[in-house]
Amino acid sequence: RYLIMKAKVSKVFISIITGLLGMLGFQSCNVFGGGMVMYGTPHADFNVKGKVTDEDGKPVPGARTVIDSYYGWTDDLGISYSNLDYTDTLYTDSQGYVNAKAMVFGVSSHITVTVTDIDGPENGEFEEKVIENLHMHKVKDGDGSWYGGAYEMEFDAVVKMKK
Numbered sequence: 001r002y003l004i005m006k007a008k009v010s011k012v013f014i015s016i017i018t019g020l021l022g023m024l025g026f027q028s029c030n031v032f033g034g035g036m037v038m039y040g041t042p043h044a045d046f047n048v049k050g051k052v053t054d055e056d057g058k059p060v061p062g063a064r065t066v067i068d069s070y071y072g073w074t075d076d077l078g079i080s081y082s083n084l085d086y087t088d089t090l091y092t093d094s095q096g097y098v099n100a101k102a103m104v105f106g107v108s109s110h111i112t113v114t115v116t117d118i119d120g121p122e123n124g125e126f127e128e129k130v131i132e133n134l135h136m137h138k139v140k141d142g143d144g145s146w147y148g149g150a151y152e153m154e155f156d157a158v159v160k161m162k163k
Contacts, residue, residue, distance in 0.1 A: 041105055044148035046136070048100040050155040052092050052115050054124065059096025060159055061123060064089060064116045067100050072109035082109070108136050108151065115157045126159040 048067050052060045069086040085108060090098040111134040117126035140150035 040146040042146050042148055043103050043105055044142070045140070045150040046086060046100070046102045046104045046108070047150070047152045048098075048111065048113075048155070049152070050098050050113060050157060052096045052098070052129075052157045052159060054126065054159055054161065059092070059094070060115075060117070060126060061092055061094045061096060062119045063092045063096070063126070063159070064118045065092060065098045065157075066090075066114045066116075067098075068112045068114075069104065069108040070110050070112070110135060111153055113155055113157065115159060117159065125162040127162055129157050129159045131155055131157060 046069065048069075050065065052063045052065065054060055067086075067088045067090065068084060070082045071085040072080060072082045074080045086102055086104045088100045088102065090100055092098050110132070113131045113134065115126075115129040115131075117123075117128070134153055134155055136151035136153045138149055139152050142149040
């Protein structure tokens with residue numbers, strides 16, 4: 001009998017404590033008047049489109065195109081930092097186009113595109129082309145919360161024939 005009574009008291013006690021902790025937990029989300037606490041990660045949509053052509057304007061199919069997106073900031077001492085936020089390796093289609101779409105966790109401060117001919121003499125041999133400090137353009141506003149909006153960037157890369 002003592003064990004049954006102890007089990008009932010324990011069950012009631014646990015229920016009361018669970019209820020109180022639940023109420024305190026909900027209250028803590030707005031205890032200082034700062035609004036509800038949100039869970040998630042800041043993010044934005046990212047779209048890079050590009051075309052790779054030779055010096056005569058002909059498309060270069062099968063070229064490896066590496067897109068590196070950097071997020072930069074400056075601290076209180078004026079020191080600038082840069083962090084690689086997103087990278088993708090794509091290959092141009094038969095018309096020389098690439099298109100990268102992704103969700104990123106920060107707004108890119110600059111983008112570097114590196115185009116490399118990897119098929120050898122098949123379509124002609126081209127020098128590597130690096131385009132630096134490209135910038136994204138905002139095309140859609142965020143929602144005022146975690147979603148930062150949509151950003152796009154387009155590039156044209158003209159590659160030179162190796163001599």
